[in-house]
Amino acid sequence: MTARAPVTAPKAAPPIPAGLTREQLVEIYYYLWLTRSLEERLTNLYRQSKVIGGLFRSLGQEGGSVGSAYALREEDFLSPLIRNLGSMLVKGAEPLAVVRQYMAKAESPTRGRELNIHFGDLDKGYIGQISHLGDMVPVMAGVALSFKLRNAKRVVLVYVGDGATSTGTFHEGINLAAVQKLPMVVIVENNGWAYSTRTAQQTAVKQLVDKAKGYGIPGERVDGNDVLAAYEATKRAVERARAGGGVTLLEFLTYRRKGHAEHDAQGYQPKDEIAEWAAKNDPIDRYEKQLDETGWVSAGERAAIRERIDRELTEIVTTSENEPFPEAESALDEVYANPPRLEPLWYRNGSNA
Amino acid sequence: MPEVTYLEALRQGLREELQRDERVFILGEDVGVYGGAFKVTEGFLQEFGERRVIDTPISEAAIVGAAAGAAHMGLRPVAEMQFIDFISCAYDMLTNYVATARYRAGLPTPLVVRGPSGGYVRGGPFHSQNPEAAFLHTPGLKIVCPATARDAKGLIKAAIRDDDPVLYFEHKFLYRRIKENLPEDGDLLTPIGKARVAREGTDLSIITYSATVWKSLEAAEQLEKEDGLKVEVLDLRTLLPMDDEAILATVKKTNKVMIVHEDTRTGGVAGEITARINEHAFEWLDGPVLRVTAADVPLPYAPTLEDYVLPSTADIVKVARHLAAY
Numbered sequence: 001m002t003a004r005a006p007v008t009a010p011k012a013a014p015p016i017p018a019g020l021t022r023e024q025l026v027e028i029y030y031y032l033w034l035t036r037s038l039e040e041r042l043t044n045l046y047r048q049s050k051v052i053g054g055l056f057r058s059l060g061q062e063g064g065s066v067g068s069a070y071a072l073r074e075e076d077f078l079s080p081l082i083r084n085l086g087s088m089l090v091k092g093a094e095p096l097a098v099v100r101q102y103m104a105k106a107e108s109p110t111r112g113r114e115l116n117i118h119f120g121d122l123d124k125g126y127i128g129q130i131s132h133l134g135d136m137v138p139v140m141a142g143v144a145l146s147f148k149l150r151n152a153k154r155v156v157l158v159y160v161g162d163g164a165t166s167t168g169t170f171h172e173g174i175n176l177a178a179v180q181k182l183p184m185v186v187i188v189e190n191n192g193w194a195y196s197t198r199t200a201q202q203t204a205v206k207q208l209v210d211k212a213k214g215y216g217i218p219g220e221r222v223d224g225n226d227v228l229a230a231y232e233a234t235k236r237a238v239e240r241a242r243a244g245g246g247v248t249l250l251e252f253l254t255y256r257r258k259g260h261a262e263h264d265a266q267g268y269q270p271k272d273e274i275a276e277w278a279a280k281n282d283p284i285d286r287y288e289k290q291l292d293e294t295g296w297v298s299a300g301e302r303a304a305i306r307e308r309i310d311r312e313l314t315e316i317v318t319t320s321e322n323e324p325f326p327e328a329e330s331a332l333d334e335v336y337a338n339p340p341r342l343e344p345l346w347y348r349n350g351s352n353a
Numbered sequence: 354m355p356e357v358t359y360l361e362a363l364r365q366g367l368r369e370e371l372q373r374d375e376r377v378f379i380l381g382e383d384v385g386v387y388g389g390a391f392k393v394t395e396g397f398l399q400e401f402g403e404r405r406v407i408d409t410p411i412s413e414a415a416i417v418g419a420a421a422g423a424a425h426m427g428l429r430p431v432a433e434m435q436f437i438d439f440i441s442c443a444y445d446m447l448t449n450y451v452a453t454a455r456y457r458a459g460l461p462t463p464l465v466v467r468g469p470s471g472g473y474v475r476g477g478p479f480h481s482q483n484p485e486a487a488f489l490h491t492p493g494l495k496i497v498c499p500a501t502a503r504d505a506k507g508l509i510k511a512a513i514r515d516d517d518p519v520l521y522f523e524h525k526f527l528y529r530r531i532k533e534n535l536p537e538d539g540d541l542l543t544p545i546g547k548a549r550v551a552r553e554g555t556d557l558s559i560i561t562y563s564a565t566v567w568k569s570l571e572a573a574e575q576l577e578k579e580d581g582l583k584v585e586v587l588d589l590r591t592l593l594p595m596d597d598e599a600i601l602a603t604v605k606k607t608n609k610v611m612i613v614h615e616d617t618r619t620g621g622v623a624g625e626i627t628a629r630i631n632e633h634a635f636e637w638l639d640g641p642v643l644r645v646t647a648a649d650v651p652l653p654y655a656p657t658l659e660d661y662v663l664p665s666t667a668d669i670v671k672v673a674r675h676l677a678a679y
Contacts (some may be wrong), residue, residue: 109458110457110458110459113456113457114457114458118457118458119458120458120460122425122426122460127422127425127458127460128457128458130449130450130453130457131449132445132449132450135414135418135445135446135449135450137418138412138414138415138416138417138418138419138421138422138446139418139419139421139422139425139450140422141415141418141419141422142418142419142420142421142422142423142424142425142426142430143422143423143425143426144422145419145422145423146422146423146426146427146428147426148404149378149404149405149423149428168414169414169415169418169445169446172410172412172414172415172418173414173415173418173419175410175412175415176409176410176412176415176416176419179409179410180407334455334456334459335455335456335492335493336455336493336495336517336594337455337461337463337515337516337517338515338516338517339594
């Protein structure tokens with residue numbers, strides 16, 4: 001691959017869509033590549049048994065995560081799902097925090113209490129998910145409610161998968177938010193599979209966006225592997241919410257190219273289906289092609305970004321590998337605000353009952 | 354000091370906290386226009402407006418989930434379950450999300466979930482439940498069960514100010530049946546985690562909470578008159594965290610203990626209290642720890658059936674006599 005001539009390309013470039021700047025396009029590229037590379041590093045660590053628990057990949061879904069989160073302002077909040085590492089990175093999650101978390105280190109964001117990307121940061125504006133699918137919809141409705149009660153022009157974005165739309169909490173949360181006209185955007189990432197279950201076995205609706213009608217809210221179906229389309233659609237929904245227009249449901253069409261988690265050999269997924277999405281509909285390939293064709297960001301510049309990410313990740317992995325697990329007794333800390341530490345069981349502290 | 358009912362005391366506590374702290378708000382089914390199924394929040398919509406008194410859809414999981422999200426952002430939500438029986442619809446949200454939020458993610462989650470619990474009111478299986486045992490097993494939650502008007506007020510105020518999620522189980526049988534003179538001025542706060550000796554005694558202890566505090570006091574009165582027994586009654590007030598100090602103090606004082614609760618027997622709170630006494634004060638006991646509880650059945654409707662299933666004053670007297678004979 002040869003880089004376009006840097007002097008002539010910007011002159012020939014067509015206008016950048018959606019009010020984005022060239023610097024932002026570069027940043028979007030950075031986050032896409034960071035997401036993919038970070039997960040690849042984690043996969044290596046997983047194979048070395050240095051990732052203690054399961055590993056969840058978003059391979060082929062990075063476009064929807066990065067594009068949608070990029071549409072938020074700093075003061076807005078999001079809650080990711082297991083395949084939204086990219087959204088968290090955009091919102092300020094540090095790659096080192098992600099690696100520490102997967103490796104269960106003392107310095108991980110949850111100090112070794114939780115796994116994978118189940119963590120958040122109230123200062124940066126993202127709240128970690130729990131494993132119970134759909135539960136973050138009511139919780140994020142509550143965050144949106146706090147914005148409404150305080151007259152703050154802030155917006156909440158919550159991600160669910162196709163499977164989570166079958167849960168009761170999804171329904172209750174989106175319905176409450178719709179009734180209260182809360183500033184919330186719900187992104188249903190339809191990647192075709194909930195573990196081994198096809199979307200058609202999850203719901204009888206033809207397309208998940210049809211569910212919006214049942215809540216009296218607008219819905220839009222989006223090419224989730226087109227990062228700029230994901231950005232634009234989310235931006236529209238976010239700004240409608242910010243202006244008092246209430247909840248929007250976005251269905252992102254994408255595809256899960258890896259198993260549910262890294263242990264899953266995905267024998268139930270047709271190989272040619274995976275191959276076709278990989279060959280023809282990879283969000284990063286598509287973005288690269290777009291950047292090449294328009295000349296917005298040169299191949300040389302992109303290569304430099306990839307090299308920088310590679311160096312950063314090497315450092316981060318080394319840092320995390322050399323760190324300790326949490327102190328065992330810290331397991332008793334902060335079950336409650338008060339008391340801040342529980343008493344050890346009597347046969348663990350050496351004293352009598 | 355005007356006389357107020359348990360329900361009025363609860364309402365006063367809620368109103369005072371709404372007035373004191375603008376972060377406090379109420380959400381639940383029919384809490385606004387209607388003022389709540391039992392009128393606990395009557396007049397609040399007019400006084401505090403629809404932003405702070407929110408009528409929600411029939412969605413207990415969303416009510417609790419939204420309360421959690423708002424609490425993370427610095428608000429102090431009080432969520433009402435119209436009948437506490439419906440808290441089971443929010444069980445996932447409470448046990449998986451709310452109770453773990455601080456521990457797993459450092460998320461402040463200061464919220465209160467409250468609602469009318471308990472039987473003796475011919476409410477049948479779905480308007481009479483006592484759900485405390487289902488949540489006693491969940492680290493991260495606090496559980497309070499006021500028995501008096503003073504504590505109805507003092508505990509709701511303390512619960513709202515607490516930095517942890519608190520389940521506040523009020524008893525609907527007590528709502529309008531008990532009254533107490535409460536001071537009008539000053540902050541009436543009941544500390545969470547502290548039991549109260551409701552009646553002093555030296556011969557035998559009854560450990561109890563909520564409505565059965567009153568049945569235990571009646572039984573103690575009768576036992577003193579008829580048997581000359583001095584029965585101590587300990588009102589736990591808080592179930593989580595449990596006041597071990599107060600429990601052990603009464604065990605060491607009377608050496609004979611029975612536990613009375615309205616909830617069903619198997620896996621109930623009494624079993625946990627018994628285990629704690631067994632572990633920490635075995636050598637102080639002069640008899641077995643005995644339980645008076647509901648029978649292990651869903652609570653039936655007909656008066657004959659409900660009265661048969663729930664613990665009565667006569668049951669407490671009978672078991673106390675059995676224990677006193679050791």
